[in-house]
Structure formats: C-alpha cells, structure tokens
Amino acid sequence: MYAIVEIAGQQFKVAKDQKVFVNRLSGEEGDEVSFDKVLLTGDGDNITLGAPAIEGALVGAKISRHLKGDKVIVFKKKRRKGYKKKNGHRQSLTEIVIGDISLKGGKKAAPKAEKKEEAKAEAPKAEKKAKASSKGDDLKKIEGAGPKAAEALVAAGIDTFAKVAASTPEKLSEVLTEASSRLSHIVTDTWPKQAALAAEGKWDELKELQEKLDGGIEK
Incomplete structure (x- = not known):
C-alpha cells in the first residue's frame, strides 16, 4: 500500500x-x-x-x-x-x-449542522485574532522578511519582534515552509538577532547590522 x-x-x-x-x-x-x-x-x-x-x-x-x-x-x-x-x-x-x-485513523467528518455551529463559534475567535495581529510589530523591517514571510509568521502567532527574537532560525524556517513551499528557501539565521535589536528600540544598531547583510544573510 x-x-x-x-x-x-x-x-x-x-x-x-x-x-x-x-x-x-x-x-x-x-x-x-x-x-x-x-x-x-x-x-x-x-x-x-x-x-x-x-x-x-x-x-x-x-x-x-x-x-x-x-x-x-x-x-x-x-x-x-x-x-x-x-x-x-x-x-x-x-x-x-x-x-x-x-484510512481510519483520523477524525470523522462533522455533520453539516455541527460545522455551521463551529463556524459561528470560530468567527468571533478569528475576529479577535485579526485584531490582535493588527497590534503586532511590522516584521517586514527585518531584512530578508518580505510581506509573505511576515504574513506567515503572524498567522503562526509570531507577530512581534520579541517573539521572533525568542524563536530559533530552525523554528522560523519551519513556520515559513509549512505556510508555503515557496518560502522554504528563505534563510532566517539573522532574524532573531535583528528582531532583538528592534524589540529593544536599537534602530541605529539594527541599521548598522543590516548594512552588513544581503537579503538577511551575513556577507
């Protein structure tokens, strides 16, 4: 089989x-x-x-x-x-x-009536999540993180510089890969370091670091 x-x-x-x-x-x-x-x-x-x-x-x-x-x-x-x-x-x-x-190890399909109730119950949660994400940081300020990559991180709950800084490059790469195979090539080695500076408001140091990077990769 x-x-x-x-x-x-x-x-x-x-x-x-x-x-x-x-x-x-x-x-x-x-x-x-x-x-x-x-x-x-x-x-x-x-x-x-x-x-x-x-x-x-x-x-x-x-x-x-x-x-x-x-x-x-x-x-x-x-x-x-x-x-x-x-x-x-x-x-x-x-x-x-x-x-x-x-073929029988997964969850059974819920009846249509139950699905409608679940959809109604999840709607407020989705709205709250959208509001929460709007309060997050602009992750596109991390060099190498484009709009799609930032969107994938936010969808995974990593919506602030502090959360990116607390993650490992391997975890960030895993999130991007699970979101889309088109994001699997992105190198995230410097993202936690960049995010840590941004979270502390050290914008001059961040700018100095990013001048040494090429697409988020150390030259």
Missing part, C-alpha cells in the same frame, strides 16, 4: 518502512509523528482520491534524525553595476521512516 501525502509543504509518495527526507520538523529523534493531509492512497487496483485530502486518513512515521542537505550556491549579479555576490545555503532536513498508512 502506498500514499501521496503532504509533509511540511511538500508532497511525497510513501510506503511502509520507506525513508524520506523532508523539511525540518519539530520534535526529537525517536519521536512518533503523523500526517493527515493524505491526497491519495493505492492498494493494488484500489485507488482512493481525496478532495483534496482523504477524510480520516493518516500516515504515521518516526523521526530518525535531523540533518542538513547538500550545499546550494546562490549567485546574484546586477548588470552594469559591478555587483556580484555568492552565498551558500544548506537546507535543514529531517529523515523520517514511514510507519502505518491508515
């Missing part, structure tokens, strides 16, 4: 006992994890499709180890400006071993 499952913003075709390298997951080595965004399962001639995910399906796995991928060279050049910049990047990865693939 095999399944196509979304893990940390990427889709994989997996089977039992298969080793898969995915974007860095939270958790320690040996921890059990499960993924419920199962898009398709196949068992011989029996194919089950989701819309987009299969309700109740789960893919279980075990974290084998954390590691970094091969170095990727990022080369930037501006025509007629005499500007060239070469940087290396190694993506943080997690190796997992696929366990059971279950």
Whole structure:
C-alpha cells in the first residue's frame, strides 16, 4: 500500500518502512509523528482520491534524525553595476521512516449542522485574532522578511519582534515552509538577532547590522 501525502509543504509518495527526507520538523529523534493531509492512497487496483485530502486518513512515521542537505550556491549579479555576490545555503532536513498508512485513523467528518455551529463559534475567535495581529510589530523591517514571510509568521502567532527574537532560525524556517513551499528557501539565521535589536528600540544598531547583510544573510 502506498500514499501521496503532504509533509511540511511538500508532497511525497510513501510506503511502509520507506525513508524520506523532508523539511525540518519539530520534535526529537525517536519521536512518533503523523500526517493527515493524505491526497491519495493505492492498494493494488484500489485507488482512493481525496478532495483534496482523504477524510480520516493518516500516515504515521518516526523521526530518525535531523540533518542538513547538500550545499546550494546562490549567485546574484546586477548588470552594469559591478555587483556580484555568492552565498551558500544548506537546507535543514529531517529523515523520517514511514510507519502505518491508515484510512481510519483520523477524525470523522462533522455533520453539516455541527460545522455551521463551529463556524459561528470560530468567527468571533478569528475576529479577535485579526485584531490582535493588527497590534503586532511590522516584521517586514527585518531584512530578508518580505510581506509573505511576515504574513506567515503572524498567522503562526509570531507577530512581534520579541517573539521572533525568542524563536530559533530552525523554528522560523519551519513556520515559513509549512505556510508555503515557496518560502522554504528563505534563510532566517539573522532574524532573531535583528528582531532583538528592534524589540529593544536599537534602530541605529539594527541599521548598522543590516548594512552588513544581503537579503538577511551575513556577507
């Protein structure tokens, strides 16, 4: 039996006992994890499709180890400006071993009436969350954090400079990757340091630091 499952913003075709390298997951080595965004399962001639995910399906796995991928060279050049910049990047990865693939391990779909009640109950919460996020800091002031990256952080509850400063680069990268695979390439190594200066109001020191950065990466 095999399944196509979304893990940390990427889709994989997996089977039992298969080793898969995915974007860095939270958790320690040996921890059990499960993924419920199962898009398709196949068992011989029996194919089950989701819309987009299969309700109740789960893919279980075990974290084998954390590691970094091969170095990727990022080369930037501006025509007629005499500007060239070469940087290396190694993506943080997690190796997992696929366990059971279950079609009955997830939550059952709630009746339509219950869903309407849940929607009404969640509406005030969503409104409160929107108001709370409007009071957060402008995370775009962190070099390397564009509008989409800042939006992803706010959606994850990291809406102030202090919260960014208290996070690790690995955690920030995980949040961006889970929000969108298009954000998985962003390097967040200097974000906590930048955010700490911004949280303390040390704007001159922040400006001095950012002059030494290129897209949030130390030159």
